[in-house]
Amino acid sequence: MTDSLSANPDRLLPADPGTRQIARELYADVERFPILSPHGHVPAEWIADDVPFTDPTSLLISPDHYVTRLLHASGVPLSELGVGGSASDARAAWRRFADAWPIFDGTASGYWLREEFEHLFGLPGSMVDALGANADASYDAIAAKLAEPGFRPRRLFEDFNIEVLATTDDPLDTLEAHARIAKDESFAGRVVPTFRPDPYINIAHPEWAARVERISDEASDGVAGYAGYLRALENRRRYFVEHGAVSADHGVRTPLTLKLSASEAEALFEKGRRGEATAADRDAFEAHMMVEMARMSVEDGLVMTIHPGSFRNHHAPTFAAYGADTGHDIPFAVNYTEGVRALLQEYGTVKDFHLVLFTLDETVFSRELAPLAGFYPSVYIGAPWWFLDAPDAMLRFRSAVTETAGFSRSSGFIDDTRAFCSIPARHDTSRRIEASFLARLVAEHRITETRAHELIVDIVDGAPRRVFKL
Incomplete structure (x- = not known):
């Protein structure tokens, strides 16, 4: 068993042990099925041009209104998050997000982001838990990942x-x-x-x-x-x-x-x-x-x-x-x-x-x-x-x-x-x-x-x- 929430194999499964075991076996049937996404808003140009992602903020924060709306409700101006093409410093925006990370506890966007941070970008669970204290380190780790040739x-x-x-x-x-x-x-x-x-x-x-x-x-x-x-x-x-x-x-x-x-x-x-x-x-x-x-x-x-x-x-x-x-x-x-x-x-x-x-x-x-x-x-x-x-x-x-x-x-x-x-x-x-x-x-x-x-x-x-x- 691990302390990392996103590494726990039973995340989101029932708390009752007997029911959980049934759910484990059912989930195993489809865990690796291909993803069918018949409705979404990812630009086709991203795939056609295979252009590298520029920075953590413009990829994960600025375009995601699930994230920016809650930050805004907590007093962070949208202008500081790069919303709607507004000019902002990517690292400074990431720091604002990282400082506010606890407000996403219990939200679906918080769950997805934690999954991305740990599984996709390889951030340690301890770093994600204390994102505010690790704002620059997490930004640098994700930015380094985005610069890899395979991360297109x-x-x-x-x-x-x-x-x-x-x-x-x-x-x-x-x-x-x-x-x-x-x-x-x-x-x-x-x-x-x-x-x-x-x-x-x-x-x-x-x-x-x-x-x-x-x-x-x-x-x-x-x-x-x-x-x-x-x-x-x-x-x-x-x-x-x-x-x-x-x-x-x-x-x-x-x-x-x-x-x-x-x-x-x-x-x-x-x-x-x-x-x-x-x-x-x-x-x-x-x-x-x-x-x-x-x-x-x-x-x-x-x-x-x-x-x-x-x-x-x-x-x-x-x-x-x-x-x-x-x-x-x-x-x-x-x-x-x-x-x-x-x-x-x-x-x-x-x-x-x-x-x-x-x-x-x-x-x-x-x-x-x-x-x-x-x-x-x-x-x-x-x-x-x-x-x-x-x-x-x-x-x-x-x-x-x-x-x-x-x-x-x-x-x-x-x-x-x-x-x-x-x-x-x-x-x-x-x-x-x-x-x-x-x-x-x-x-x-x-x-x-x-x-x-x-x-x-x-x-x-x-x-x-x-x-x-x-």
């Missing part, structure tokens, strides 16, 4: 045992980096784009009109107006499919869907272009476009994922200074049952249409998502995501959805991360939690041990391949 994105991709990594991409992205990766015979991994059209369907987005004009100019085949806008979206989706995309992701504010006539939708579209759309108009148009996105998924086969329930850029001054994705997106309650009904009336029973519903509101897991997935063949329950991708929340998710929807109706784990080096720790966390949940069902004589071993393989490997058509 491609080598890490291989070392992490990643089989599939999905990126998140603008509809007008050239996908040039993806094309280079696909043509490179020296790289065995699979990096696939994801179609993310939010700024093109949300009239409230400040760049909506300009983006609509651009996509219409470039991809509408000369068709004008609303019809050309739809044609352009269809064409760009087809371009993504040709470049290996398997899904289209929608970060909408709410899961509202609405079926409008073509004339009604066109009227709202033109009001938006003239700058005359009301808030109600904007909501109605986006809700209608979600039904249109479902139609397109039925036609082109892209899995449709919905990620609602985040009040984006909650603090306007921070958004103005540092931009989006800087730690102040805050969850709120959603209504899925009524919200997605219009979409499901049209496409909920269409063969081969896959709709993965995620939530930041865990009250809907058992009340709405499990019953929806328990009836509609198209609906799958998205894994715990953002704020909920933590050990206890994962256990709550399994307990909430399984009694109604079983295991077959969930998506498999997604890491949803920009923090490339945290991917193995996040997937390992999920595998340990799944083993723990199944072990409890075995110990309570609710499923057989043989069946539990079959289930964990399907949860970890079969589900993401099946749901995301991998």
Whole structure:
């Protein structure tokens, strides 16, 4: 036995010795399975260009809003952490983080970081325990690791045992980096784009009109107006499919869907272009476009994922200074049952249409998502995501959805991360939690041990391949 938390083989497994032993055996089945990451935000250019990471802060701190938001709440200015491209001294920022390390105790990000520090960068557990006193030593040790020739994105991709990594991409992205990766015979991994059209369907987005004009100019085949806008979206989706995309992701504010006539939708579209759309108009148009996105998924086969329930850029001054994705997106309650009904009336029973519903509101897991997935063949329950991708929340998710929807109706784990080096720790966390949940069902004589071993393989490997058509 070791004093190092991250070296303890029983981390996250049940405390009861008998149940823990069952969980150990289940986890062993999938511990070394390849990583399937069908939703995330790592730039494809990192893999295509294989550029060395520059320093510990820009890799592990500045881009990770899980980390910077809690530091900010504790009084560390974002400007001192390099957030949003702000100029800062990397070593000084690391010292601020190291001094604040105790605030991450009990958090999921603290768990992932400790795993990275000890397993990936080789820091001793004693150094990690006293990170504040070892700020410079830990910075230097990680920086030395980053300078090693083998510590490049491609080598890490291989070392992490990643089989599939999905990126998140603008509809007008050239996908040039993806094309280079696909043509490179020296790289065995699979990096696939994801179609993310939010700024093109949300009239409230400040760049909506300009983006609509651009996509219409470039991809509408000369068709004008609303019809050309739809044609352009269809064409760009087809371009993504040709470049290996398997899904289209929608970060909408709410899961509202609405079926409008073509004339009604066109009227709202033109009001938006003239700058005359009301808030109600904007909501109605986006809700209608979600039904249109479902139609397109039925036609082109892209899995449709919905990620609602985040009040984006909650603090306007921070958004103005540092931009989006800087730690102040805050969850709120959603209504899925009524919200997605219009979409499901049209496409909920269409063969081969896959709709993965995620939530930041865990009250809907058992009340709405499990019953929806328990009836509609198209609906799958998205894994715990953002704020909920933590050990206890994962256990709550399994307990909430399984009694109604079983295991077959969930998506498999997604890491949803920009923090490339945290991917193995996040997937390992999920595998340990799944083993723990199944072990409890075995110990309570609710499923057989043989069946539990079959289930964990399907949860970890079969589900993401099946749901995301991998």
